[in-house]
Amino acid sequence: MIGDMQEPKTVSESVEEENESPAVPLLRVSGCLLGSIQHGLHDVRAEQMGAYILREAQNRRPRAVILDFSVIPLVDSFLSRVLIDVHRALLLMGTRLIMAGLPDPVILSMVELGVASPDIITTRDIDAAFDLINNGPGGDDWSLLASSGTNGTSGG
Numbered sequence: 001m002i003g004d005m006q007e008p009k010t011v012s013e014s015v016e017e018e019n020e021s022p023a024v025p026l027l028r029v030s031g032c033l034l035g036s037i038q039h040g041l042h043d044v045r046a047e048q049m050g051a052y053i054l055r056e057a058q059n060r061r062p063r064a065v066i067l068d069f070s071v072i073p074l075v076d077s078f079l080s081r082v083l084i085d086v087h088r089a090l091l092l093m094g095t096r097l098i099m100a101g102l103p104d105p106v107i108l109s110m111v112e113l114g115v116a117s118p119d120i121i122t123t124r125d126i127d128a129a130f131d132l133i134n135n136g137p138g139g140d141d142w143s144l145l146a147s148s149g150t151n152g153t154s155g156g
Contacts, residue, residue: 023049024067026056032133033060034126036068043078050082057095065090066129070101080115087120096121100129 023045024035033056041049057065065086069075075083087097098121102110110116123129 022052024052026053026065028060028062030130030133031063032130033057033062033065034068035066036070037072040072040074040076041079046079046082050086053086054089054093057090057093062095064096064098064129064133066098066100066126068100068126069106070103070125073103073105074109075106075113075115076109077113080110080113084115084117098123098129098132101125 023041024037026033026035028034033053035053037049053065053067067083083097083099090097100123102122107116121132123132
């Protein structure tokens with residue numbers, strides 16, 4: 001029946017519905033926010049992820065945001081740009097973004113896309129990220145890590 005038909009949703013209504021479940025849920029662990037990217041994110045979900053991370057960081061004031069990339073096969077240019085924007089915004093909030101468990105293909109694609117930078121902190125896995133936070137250069141003084149020109153990569 002024509003009277004029972006619903007009007008199509010606008011893009012913003014669809015985005016609001018998708019916003020109800022975060023693209024990357026964040027857990028609070030040892031004063032940090034920890035999230036795992038489980039699959040490739042289309043552009044809208046990547047933007048939602050970035051906005052969600054920043055909102056949670058503003059509300060929860062973590063020492064760092066750790067994102068685990070160990071199961072994602074590739075990072076496209078749009079997601080790379082979102083991650084760089086999140087990284088820069090978190091720095092302004094006084095929080096660091098740590099990218100953990102980057103597989104070799106993701107590392108290569110980020111280098112090819114020009115995303116690799118000495119001020120992006122990377123670790124081989126989540127354990128190494130927490131080791132860096134707890135025992136890294138200057139302990140809680142993240143400014144030493146940023147000014148040293150190191151990317152925080154733990155060996156292995």
